[in-house]
Amino acid sequence: MPDHARGSSTAPRNAHGEAGPAPAAGQGAATTTEARRVSGVEIVLEEVTKRYPGSKTPAVDRVSMTIPAGEIVVFVGPSGCGKTTTMRMINRLIEPTSGKITIAGRDALSIKPDRLRRGIGYSIQQSGLFPHMTIAQNVGMVPGLVGWKKKRIAERVDEMLDLVGLEPDMYRERYPRQLSGGQQQRVGVARALAADPPVLLMDEPFGAVDPITRGLLQDELLRLQSELGKTIVFVTHDFAEAVKLGDRIAVLGGQSKILQYDTPEAILANPADDTVAGFIGSGASLQQLTLLRVRDVELEHCPTAHESDPPDQLRTALGTRRRNWGLVLDARNRPVAWVNRRHLDGVTSLRGIGDPIGEVVSTQSTLQDALEALLAAASASTVVTGSRGQHEGLINIDTLIQTVRMLREEYSDDDEDAGDEDDSSAGASRTPPTVIGGEPE
Ligand SMILES: Nc1ncnc2c1ncn2[C@@H]1O[C@H](COP(=O)(O)OP(=O)(O)OP(=O)(O)O)[C@@H](O)[C@H]1O
Numbered sequence: 403m404p405d406h407a408r409g410s411s412t413a414p415r416n417a418h419g420e421a422g423p424a425p426a427a428g429q430g431a432a433t434t435t436e437a438r439r440v441s442g443v444e445i446v447l448e449e450v451t452k453r454y455p456g457s458k459t460p461a462v463d464r465v466s467m468t469i470p471a472g473e474i475v476v477f478v479g480p481s482g483c484g485k486t487t488t489m490r491m492i493n494r495l496i497e498p499t500s501g502k503i504t505i506a507g508r509d510a511l512s513i514k515p516d517r518l519r520r521g522i523g524y525s526i527q528q529s530g531l532f533p534h535m536t537i538a539q540n541v542g543m544v545p546g547l548v549g550w551k552k553k554r555i556a557e558r559v560d561e562m563l564d565l566v567g568l569e570p571d572m573y574r575e576r577y578p579r580q581l582s583g584g585q586q587q588r589v590g591v592a593r594a595l596a597a598d599p600p601v602l603l604m605d606e607p608f609g610a611v612d613p614i615t616r617g618l619l620q621d622e623l624l625r626l627q628s629e630l631g632k633t634i635v636f637v638t639h640d641f642a643e644a645v646k647l648g649d650r651i652a653v654l655g656g657q658s659k660i661l662q663y664d665t666p667e668a669i670l671a672n673p674a675d676d677t678v679a680g681f682i683g684s685g686a687s688l689q690q691l692t693l694l695r696v697r698d699v700e701l702e703h704c705p706t707a708h709e710s711d712p713p714d715q716l717r718t719a720l721g722t723r724r725r726n727w728g729l730v731l732d733a734r735n736r737p738v739a740w741v742n743r744r745h746l747d748g749v750t751s752l753r754g755i756g757d758p759i760g761e762v763v764s765t766q767s768t769l770q771d772a773l774e775a776l777l778a779a780a781s782a783s784t785v786v787t788g789s790r791g792q793h794e795g796l797i798n799i800d801t802l803i804q805t806v807r808m809l810r811e812e813y814s815d816d817d818e819d820a821g822d823e824d825d826s827s828a829g830a831s832r833t834p835p836t837v838i839g840g841e842p843e
Pocket residue numbers: 454455457461479480481482483484485486487488639
């Protein structure tokens with residue numbers, strides 16, 4: 403296996419995706435928040451309870467929480483704790499037994515369920531697509547129900563397919579069974595977003611796909627959300643997924659009791675109790691790799707050349723920069739092949755030579771995704787691409803090792819501070835912790 407680029411530099415800039423240094427209180431935080439488009443609305447649950455008929459104990463018992471507009475809030479907890487029931491009460495697929503749910507200031511129980519549901523996108527595991535309907539019909543269903551004109555629906559279908567990375571011409575007339583699991587999930591998200599609802603409920607939407615596709619779909623969701631700013635409630639039982647996606651995480655115990663409701667950084671640094679700590683598991687330092695994205699660390703660079711460039715140019719660059727490996731890019735700067743000097747011997751063109759690129763990570767990927775890609779490829783570095791697949795640089799194992807080391811030092815300092823000053827939020831750079839309806843501190 404090629405060792406590609408070696409050497410490293412580590413320069414994490416901020417936890418959890420916001421570019422630039424963590425703003426000090428009162429300095430940059432407002433700018434970051436303002437810069438983000440928010441089209442979502444606030445959801446408030448007050449003392450919401452669900453008791454299924456014939457069951458002695460409630461499935462959800464007096465849950466109160468505020469889900470801020472434009473944020474991704476992840477419900478995470480063990481199987482059967484009531485995540486799905488809590489989520490489905492928001493769009494009244496399940497009627498609460500008691501309590502109040504307010505969406506954008508309106509009492510959800512006062513809105514007709516059908517009408518309510520049209521304003522709330524819903525995406526579930528296995529995508530929930532109708533098998534006998536084409537992709538276009540599936541995506542256009544809710545806009546059709548709310549009375550959009552045919553032309554507008556057709557345009558919207560194409561726009562949505564494009565948004566989730568599916569070429570409309572290729573996919574709109576296909577049927578769900580003709581798509582892979584990952585593609586079906588993308589269509590599921592496109593359908594949930596089609597009528598432009600301010601709220602999106604996602605119930606383990608990526609649970610049924612393989613881990614690599616899952617990582618890509620998560621990246622895609624984060625990219626979409628950075629453009630759309632919806633209020634998203636996301637259910638998972640995978641804590642790593644919660645850390646990656648959540649602006650806030652609600653860790654739920656039995657009967658949806660809120661054990662902790664806070665930013666991922668704060669929960670990782672200061673689990674509220676042993677149950678939450680147990681749920682995070684023993685790999686806390688590795689989990690912290692999900693707080694940083696590839697774009698947050700300094701990338702390595704190796705010599706590159708376009709397919710149309712003369713091989714000599716790359717040969718010279720490898721020699722001058724004393725590198726064994728370089729990258730060949732296509733006309734749109736997308737990586738095509740790894741090449742070493744041996745590949746360049748006697749060739750007159752860079753087309754069709756070299757080793758396959760192998761695993762690629764995007765600038766949106768978390769450092770944990772990058773680690774997995776490096777381990778899967780068994781190589782010391784992997785190619786990083788930007789939003790349109792263009793080459794951005796390389797990330798290597800040394801960078802990741804240094805980052806884990808740095809995070810460990812940083813978070814152990816926070817622990818000491820927390821003991822001294824009772825400031826329990828290592829994630830305070832983004833948003834103040836909010837515990838509503840959880841255990842009072
Ligand atoms: N329709 C129903 N009738 C009776 N009990 C139900 C019904 N749906 C769910 N329950 C029970 O309510 C509790 C909460 O279920 P729920 O599906 O909300 O949990 P969950 O955390 O989403 O679980 P999972 O992660 O396994 O999907 C469970 O004990 C479940 O058995």
